[in-house]
Amino acid sequence: MADSQEMLLIVHDRDEMDDRASAWAKRQGYVLNWVCPAAGEKLPELDERTAGVIVYGGAQDVDQQDRFPYLKDEMRLLDQALKRETPVLGLCLGGQLLAHTLGETVTGHPGGQAEYGYYDLVPTDAGKALFGAGMKVLQSHWHGWYGTPKGAVKLAGTADFPEQAFRYGPTAYGFQFHPETSRHGLSRWIGRRPANKQTMKGAHPPDRQLADNLLYDKVLGDWFHQFLDGWMSGRQMKYEAAE
Structure with missing residues (x-):
């Protein structure tokens, strides 16, 4: 069903091309168009060939547009995708760029908190259809403090970062967390993360991150594959607990 249609995959690091979302898109038959x-x-x-747009995370911050002017280009493309009603998925930085495109200011946590590791995702009433009662999700950020964009539906938060998931229209989603990343990607992030980030308030130590990955990664990955199926079909996903 995806013959000749492209999935546009926007990355900020060429090492980040081994994730669940792109693997899913390839299995579905989409042509992968990677752009960095x-x-x-x-x-x-x-x-008309663009079936969907996925914008991944990165070390850049939304408020560094003067230093990284291509972030403005990415937001112009996101704006075009929203106007065309092309399905959009923003992950971490990608979700922040989507929120900023929709008018939100994105900054660091006012109390200096960070999230590195697995944290409890708490759904809103509107988000329970998507997330059920909640789950442990992988985080890797200190930036990401913003409100729900005007016209969007807030879906979930965590204890320290209240905006973790929102939907704009039927098929544009911004996630602060990382359902696309498996153990290999997590290990890569831990290995190259600056020490000052790893010791920020709220961050989990690397050994705990890897231990928690063994506990929570499968459920998160299974949920994400189910989400992707609904995202591209335009259906509002109904949460089904993993067996």
Whole structure:
């Protein structure tokens, strides 16, 4: 059903091309169009072949647009996708860029908190259809303090970062957490994360992150695959607990 249709995958690091979302898209038959604006690659124009847009995380911050002007290009593309009603999924930085495109200011936590590791996702009433009673989700950020964009539906938060998931229209989603990343990606992040980030208030130590991955990764991954099926079909996913 995805013959000749493209999935536009916007990354901020060429190492980050081994995730669950792209693997899912490939299995579905989409042509994967990887673009890394951080490496000087130009974003394409959206057309009828573009089935969906996924914007991944990165070390950049939304308020660093003067230093990283390609972030403005990414937001222009997100704006075009929203106007065309092309399905959009923003992950961590990608979700923050989507929120900023919709008018929100994105900053660091006012109390200096960070989230590195697995944390309890707490759904709103509107988010229970998507997340059930909640789950442990992988986090890797200190930036990400913003409100629910105007016109969007808040779906979930955590104890320290109240905006973790929102939906704008039927098929545009912003997630602060990382359902796309499995153990290999987590290990890579831990290995290259600056020490000052790893010791921020609220961050879990690396050994706990890896131990929690063994406990929570499968449930998160199974949920994400189910979410992706509904996202691209335009259906509002109904949560089904993993057996």
